[in-house]
Amino acid sequence: MAFLFNSDAARGAIFRQVFARELPDLEFHLSSEGVDPDKVRYLLTWNVPGDLSRFRNLEVLFSIGAGVDQFKPDTVPSHVKLVRMIEDGIIRMMQEYIVLGVLTLHREMLAYREQQRRGLWQALAASQAADRRVGFLGLGMLARAAIDRLRPFQFPLAAWSRSKKAVEGVTCFHGEDQLGNFLERTDILVCLLPLTEQTRGILNAKLFSLLRIGARLLHVGRGPQLDTVALVEALNSGRLAAAMLDVTDPEPLPESHPLWSHPQVIITPHIASVTQPLTAAQSVIENIRRHRAGKDLVGLVDRTLGY
Numbered sequence: 001m002a003f004l005f006n007s008d009a010a011r012g013a014i015f016r017q018v019f020a021r022e023l024p025d026l027e028f029h030l031s032s033e034g035v036d037p038d039k040v041r042y043l044l045t046w047n048v049p050g051d052l053s054r055f056r057n058l059e060v061l062f063s064i065g066a067g068v069d070q071f072k073p074d075t076v077p078s079h080v081k082l083v084r085m086i087e088d089g090i091i092r093m094m095q096e097y098i099v100l101g102v103l104t105l106h107r108e109m110l111a112y113r114e115q116q117r118r119g120l121w122q123a124l125a126a127s128q129a130a131d132r133r134v135g136f137l138g139l140g141m142l143a144r145a146a147i148d149r150l151r152p153f154q155f156p157l158a159a160w161s162r163s164k165k166a167v168e169g170v171t172c173f174h175g176e177d178q179l180g181n182f183l184e185r186t187d188i189l190v191c192l193l194p195l196t197e198q199t200r201g202i203l204n205a206k207l208f209s210l211l212r213i214g215a216r217l218l219h220v221g222r223g224p225q226l227d228t229v230a231l232v233e234a235l236n237s238g239r240l241a242a243a244m245l246d247v248t249d250p251e252p253l254p255e256s257h258p259l260w261s262h263p264q265v266i267i268t269p270h271i272a273s274v275t276q277p278l279t280a281a282q283s284v285i286e287n288i289r290r291h292r293a294g295k296d297l298v299g300l301v302d303r304t305l306g307y
């Protein structure tokens, strides 16, 4: 029985060490060369490496990232369990980035950056956190973790999700019908949705028109959720005051794209949260133990929902 690690060598070396210590009975491979494909029960990868059907006994496909939208449904046989990465490193980094982003947008750092560029020393009106309503699109594990870190600042917190959810201290909205009400009360919109056919292009002109004038966007979901033309228009018309983007479509944006040099935009190159090998290896091992014991896997993807 074998585990195949299909990602970068640096992280692979750490995985190998942790696996050797924790699961010595499981063969560990950093490359499919030299491994009998019939032995591969577990595969960890970002993308499907060629035709998966050559691993006839594959049981679990682990994504090395939190997202699984890169796996086209028809490339992963339905009997293979698809698992997204849930690990402390990803959670911690996403908490940091969202706190950084919300505070950056709340404290007008983009406007101050622009003032600095012009050599202008001038205080802007400061809203208090209790008056700045933060709203999360998506209320999965990462959003909940980020919300916990934001609580001490006293922003009024809300979230919108596809299905009904409840989180203490968070005003929860769900479903198409309640999206408008959620947007109407949101000053800083944080997008943490998974990419599905339903969420593709969700950050569009219509959605921006439902936000309050001067709202801000923090996008840490997936690039194809954002209509960049609509974003530029919303910024230029004053509908949106600022945006911080960690994901774009394509990645990177073309050199000439207006968002690169837009004074009201910060772009980071998809670094909000990155899988950390030590903690990720522990979490994959825990899941393999669960799998062997016939227990539910943490992060198991519902193939009909796509996340």
Ligand code: GLV
Pocket (backbone or CB within 6 Å): 064, 065, 066, 067, 068, 090, 273, 274, 275
């Ligand atoms: C990054 O975007 C990930 O899916 O982990």
